[in-house]
Amino acid sequence: MRLAVRGAVQGVGFRPFIFRLASELELKGWVINSPQGVFCEVEGGRRQLDIFLLRMQTEKPPRASIHSLEHSFLDPAGYKDFEIRKSSGSGAKTAFIMPDIATCGDCLREIFDASNRRYRYPFTNCTNCGPRFSIIEALPYDRQNTTMKGFEMCGQCREEYENPLDRRFHAQPNACPKCGPRLELWSGSGKIRSEGDDALRQAAAAVREGKVLALKGIGGFHLIADARSEDAVARLRARKRREQKPFALMFPSLEAAAEHCHISALEERLLLSPESPIVLLKRRKESGGIAGAVAPGNPCFGAMLPYSPLHHLLMAELGFPVVATSGNISGETICTDEREALKRLGSIADLFLVHNRPIARHVDDSLVRMMAGRCLVLRRARGYAPLPITLKREMPAMLAVGAHLKNTIAVSAGSYAFISQHIGDLENEQAFCAFKKAQDDFRRLYAIQPSSIACDLHPDYLPTQFAEKSQLGITKVQHHFAHVVSCMAENELDGQVLGVSWDGTGLGPDRSIWGGEFLLATASSFQRIGHLRTFALPGGEKAVMEPRRSAIGLLHGIFGERLFENGSLAPVRSFTAAECRILKAMLGKRINSPLTSSAGRLFDAVSSITGMRQQAAFEGQAAMELEFALDGIETDAHYAFAIKQKSNGGSQSALLVDWEPMVRQIISEAAHGAPVGDISAKFHNTLAEAIVEIARQAAEEKVVLSGGCFQNKYLTERTIKLLAENGFRPYWHQRVPPNDGGIALGQLVAASHMADG
Ligand code: ZN
Ligand code: ZN
Ligand code: FE
Numbered sequence: 001m002r003l004a005v006r007g008a009v010q011g012v013g014f015r016p017f018i019f020r021l022a023s024e025l026e027l028k029g030w031v032i033n034s035p036q037g038v039f040c041e042v043e044g045g046r047r048q049l050d051i052f053l054l055r056m057q058t059e060k061p062p063r064a065s066i067h068s069l070e071h072s073f074l075d076p077a078g079y080k081d082f083e084i085r086k087s088s089g090s091g092a093k094t095a096f097i098m099p100d101i102a103t104c105g106d107c108l109r110e111i112f113d114a115s116n117r118r119y120r121y122p123f124t125n126c127t128n129c130g131p132r133f134s135i136i137e138a139l140p141y142d143r144q145n146t147t148m149k150g151f152e153m154c155g156q157c158r159e160e161y162e163n164p165l166d167r168r169f170h171a172q173p174n175a176c177p178k179c180g181p182r183l184e185l186w187s188g189s190g191k192i193r194s195e196g197d198d199a200l201r202q203a204a205a206a207v208r209e210g211k212v213l214a215l216k217g218i219g220g221f222h223l224i225a226d227a228r229s230e231d232a233v234a235r236l237r238a239r240k241r242r243e244q245k246p247f248a249l250m251f252p253s254l255e256a257a258a259e260h261c262h263i264s265a266l267e268e269r270l271l272l273s274p275e276s277p278i279v280l281l282k283r284r285k286e287s288g289g290i291a292g293a294v295a296p297g298n299p300c301f302g303a304m305l306p307y308s309p310l311h312h313l314l315m316a317e318l319g320f321p322v323v324a325t326s327g328n329i330s331g332e333t334i335c336t337d338e339r340e341a342l343k344r345l346g347s348i349a350d351l352f353l354v355h356n357r358p359i360a361r362h363v364d365d366s367l368v369r370m371m372a373g374r375c376l377v378l379r380r381a382r383g384y385a386p387l388p389i390t391l392k393r394e395m396p397a398m399l400a401v402g403a404h405l406k407n408t409i410a411v412s413a414g415s416y417a418f419i420s421q422h423i424g425d426l427e428n429e430q431a432f433c434a435f436k437k438a439q440d441d442f443r444r445l446y447a448i449q450p451s452s453i454a455c456d457l458h459p460d461y462l463p464t465q466f467a468e469k470s471q472l473g474i475t476k477v478q479h480h481f482a483h484v485v486s487c488m489a490e491n492e493l494d495g496q497v498l499g500v501s502w503d504g505t506g507l508g509p510d511r512s513i514w515g516g517e518f519l520l521a522t523a524s525s526f527q528r529i530g531h532l533r534t535f536a537l538p539g540g541e542k543a544v545m546e547p548r549r550s551a552i553g554l555l556h557g558i559f560g561e562r563l564f565e566n567g568s569l570a571p572v573r574s575f576t577a578a579e580c581r582i583l584k585a586m587l588g589k590r591i592n593s594p595l596t597s598s599a600g601r602l603f604d605a606v607s608s609i610t611g612m613r614q615q616a617a618f619e620g621q622a623a624m625e626l627e628f629a630l631d632g633i634e635t636d637a638h639y640a641f642a643i644k645q646k647s648n649g650g651s652q653s654a655l656l657v658d659w660e661p662m663v664r665q666i667i668s669e670a671a672h673g674a675p676v677g678d679i680s681a682k683f684h685n686t687l688a689e690a691i692v693e694i695a696r697q698a699a700e701e702k703v704v705l706s707g708g709c710f711q712n713k714y715l716t717e718r719t720i721k722l723l724a725e726n727g728f729r730p731y732w733h734q735r736v737p738p739n740d741g742g743i744a745l746g747q748l749v750a751a752s753h754m755a756d757g
Contacts, residue, residue: 001049002074003056006037006098006387007067007274008128014038014064015084021059025052028079033087036096037068043079046373054265057273065128067101067274068387072734073374074492097133097141097445099383100218100363102276102307104129106167111309112316117156120197122310123181123357127171129274131308133386133421134219134363135173139445143172147358154179173357181357183310188350190342200310203353204317212236214327214341214349218308219363219382219421220334221327221341223348224250228320233293236323239348242330244617246295248278248302248365250324252315257303260287260321270368270375275383276307280369294323298624299631304365307383310355326364333424333434334362361441362434363421371732372717378737380408385421386442388413389735389745392492396755399439399450399472400747401463403479403506403740405619407431409439409463410744411448417489417748418446422741426462435463454751456482456743458507475751479506479743480517481526483706485753486746487738488523491704491731496522498529498700500691500719503707503739504544504600504619513537515598515707518655518694524753530655530694532602533557533644536593538586547604547622548574548614549583554605556587558660568671570611599687599709602659606683609666610676620708627712630681638685639665643693655697657690681714688718695728704731710738 005014010033018031018040025048031040042052053071060066107124110116118124125131138145153161157176160168168174175181177196184192185199194202207213210232213224223240225232227249237243251257254271261281263271270279280300283290295301304324306312315322326334327345335341338354345352367379377384395412402408407423420442426432443450454475455467467474477485483506484499499519508514508528516532536553543549551571555563564580566572575583586593603623607613612629613622639662647653666679695703703723710716716732723730736742 001043001053001071002039002041003053003069003071004037004039005056005066005069006096008063008065009038012063013061017059017061017064018056019082019084021052021055022082027052028082029077030079030083030085032085041077041079042082043076050266054269057269065104067098067128068383069273069275070384070387070735071375072490075729096388097136097139097386099133099275099385099387100131101129101274102383103309103312107309108312111313118176120200120313121177121180122183122200122308122313123173123175123355124309125171125173125175126167127169128167130171130173131218133361134382135357135360136445137360139447141172146172147360148173148175151175151180181355183353183355186338186342186352186354188342188346188352190339190352193351199353200313201317203351204314206351207318207322210235211350212239212348214345214352215310215314216338216341216352216354216359217310219359219361220336221345222324223327223345225323226320227290227294227323230291230293233291233323236325236348237293240325240330242325244296244621246298246302247323247325248304248367249290249294249321250304250306250311250315251321252306252319254305256321257281257305260284260290261301261303264370266375267370271303271305273383275366276304277366277368277377277383278302278304280367280378290321297628299628302367324365331425331427332430334364336362361421361438369713371713372720374734376733376738377735378711378739378741379406379422380419380735380737380741381421384735386418388416388418389490391415391417391489391749392494395748395752396452397448397450398452398454398748398752399443399448400454400744400751401439401467402744402747403456404458404461404463406737406740407435407463408741408744409435409442410748411442411446411450412748412752413446413448417745418442419736419745432462436466452751452755454747456507456747457509475754477747477750477754478509478526480508480514480707481519481521482743482746482750483738484519484521484526484704484746485523485750486736486742487704487706487731487733488521489745489749490734490736493702493704493731494523496520496700497702497704497731498695498698499526499704499706500694501707502599502709504598505596513594513596513598515596515600516602516657517597518698520698520700521704522753523749524756528654529698530657531597532599533656533658533660534595534597535601535605536587536590537596537601538583538593540592540594543601543604544619545616546614547608547616550601550605551608552583553587553593554602554659554663555609558663561588569609569667570670571608571614574608574614599707603709606663606666606679609663610670610679612676623709623712626680626683627714629677630684630714631677633677633681635678635681636685637682638689639682641686641690643690643697655694657694662686684712684715684718687715688722691719692722692726692728695723696726701727701729702731703728706733706738706742708739
């Protein structure tokens with residue numbers, strides 16, 4: 001396990017502490033001080049590693065304060081002992097921008113201490129906590145370069161700021177009720193209702209009454225509603241035009257969260273960490289009291305704890321869980337400015353709890369979950385961005401612009417890749433503006449003049465079009481290859497791997513829609529050695545929101561036109577006779593029915609065939625529900641499948657995973673009323689078996705799992721288990737998302753290697 005610990009960890013006995021802890025747990029490895037923080041690698045039993053991680057936080061030296069702790073698991077290095085390595089004074093103090101840090105224990109005590117001058121002050125912070133990335137306008141990081149520049153420190157704050165012995169020595173956002181930002185409560189029309197603590201109390205009262213509150217937080221607005229109230233949550237859903245996607249919850253305390261969710265020691269650490277992300281937790285079946293509309297049909301809750309003084313004060317006032325979802329209309333980026341919020345969120349929120357500390361850039365809440373015993377970041381933003389991924393080699397200054405959905409961008413500087421915070425789906429002008437702003441922002445902050453730019457192959461992706469207009473040398477990186485290289489980069493893999501790259505959609509070099517790919521890859525090139533059998537998508541893009549279209553295309557691949565005569569098939573039944581005639585003609589003549597090898601669409605098709613879902617409210621919903629359905633089912637059973645050799649006539653040949661035997665079995669089981677959960681479990685197991693079979697035929701030991709499908713916990717864990725049992729070495733994502741949020745990193749690394757030929 002490698003750890004990067006940033007914060008007040010130097011000159012406070014941190015390295016000896018690590019040494020003692022590692023020795024006690026009989027871990028091997030090393031620890032080193034560098035200008036960027038304390039780094040260490042420890043090697044040993046899995047349980048010892050977990051204990052090491054947990055005790056790092058709970059037993060650290062009294063004067064040490066951890067502002068960020070990132071860790072990941074790498075291949076064993078075979079250390080013989082544990083050593084304190086000589087500090088590397090070398091290397092310039094790279095301009096690292098710290099992420100926003102959750103409120104520390106000291107500040108928390110102050111805001112709840114009636115005798116403290118910061119009692120109930122919602123902008124309390126110190127050198128160990130508070131906003132960073134969200135307030136920095138330029139480097140170096142000092143007050144003049146933050147959005148706090150407009151606030152003149154009062155005498156007392158100034159004294160703290162200038163006293164090397166004070167906890168607020170050079171705390172750039174330092175503030176107090178006398179001189180710092182202030183709260184205001186606004187009506188929907190922007191009229192000031194109240195100020196300061198009254199504003200907070202009235203806002204809390206409104207939430208208690210079932211109102212929707214827009215709250216200006218750290219990196220943008222939250223929309224807040226009483227999570228216990230079906231009415232309040234339903235209202236929020238209707239107004240936000242977000243019908244079914246699960247909402248995140250904020251609990252007043254760890255104990256309150258534990259009443260509703262199962263929380264392991266590692267998950268508890270995440271909830272209480274300086275990063276303070278939303279953690280996907282298994283909900284307790286027996287627990288009631290949270291409105292069903294929060295996360296319909298979902299066996300998990302996305303849960304977080306208060307991470308800013310404002311959230312702490314509000315949650316203490318409320319004492320019950322609230323929905324805390326990004327302040328935006330579906331499809332747009334999170335809102336950061338109060339004037340803009342009135343316009344954009346005016347139709348959603350009843351009241352606005354705002355303040356006058358400007359937000360320099362939007363930073364959403366991060367989302368993580370435990371996967372195969374490790375933390376997996378699904379959305380990398382607050383608390384993590386913009387900390388870099390360390391690369392195995394120096395790279396020229398480059399910019400990678402990412403994909404169309406879940407966009408992030410990345411820049412390289414030396415041996416670091418700086419990945420931006422989650423930007424979002426670039427499906428409208430507002431989001432595309434946010435994208436352009438983010439890439440300007442990154443170039444400026446890191447003073448990088450990129451010599452080249454990396455993008456996706458897809459000509460319709462806005463970032464690709466942006467790259468083409470940029471006048472820079474441009475390298476196009478195939479989408480699924482970028483997924484694989486992204487996962488290789490964070491696992492520090494060299495040489496060749498088998499990349500299993502499964503997602504919804506990506507353009508292949510052959511101009512067809514890929515998504516169920518097996519790529520024999522290095523960081524500079526790949527060969528598509530296999531893929532899922534293709535099927536037609538009648539209506540093309542429309543299929544994303546209509547799983548039944550994927551099903552019709554899949555079934556057409558098996559039965560041809562006869563498919564439409566079988567009225568017992570759920571997808572056929574879901575269309576009218578007239579629609580079926582059109583579909584038949586489309587598929588027969590191959591009109592607007594592109595072929596795809598997409599694994600995501602295969603999930604959709606199976607969901608439709610089992611009768612679970614014909615139409616979706618958001619991409620991936622059908623696949624998510626299929627995963628939910630197998631909750632609690634334990635079986636090793638799987639369906640039949642076939643691996644076929646496909647030849648293109650030329651020298652290129654590829655393996656095909658043929659799902660036909662599986663689909664035939666599913667149809668028959670569904671017809672006999674088999675529970676969807678059982679079908680789903682066997683379907684997932686079949687996919688994992690197929691991956692192992694391809695790995696066997698490819699005879700490649702290292703197998704890299706990437707793409708949006710590997711957000712699916714069951715599929716990922718099952719595949720990892722089977723691969724390991726069969727002598728392969730599986731790798732998956734940890735710090736970078738497996739979804740398209742990881743594409744920019746993959747583009748960056750692949751493009752630089754491709755340039756070397
Ligand atoms: Zn603090
Ligand atoms: Zn002050
Ligand atoms: Fe993708």
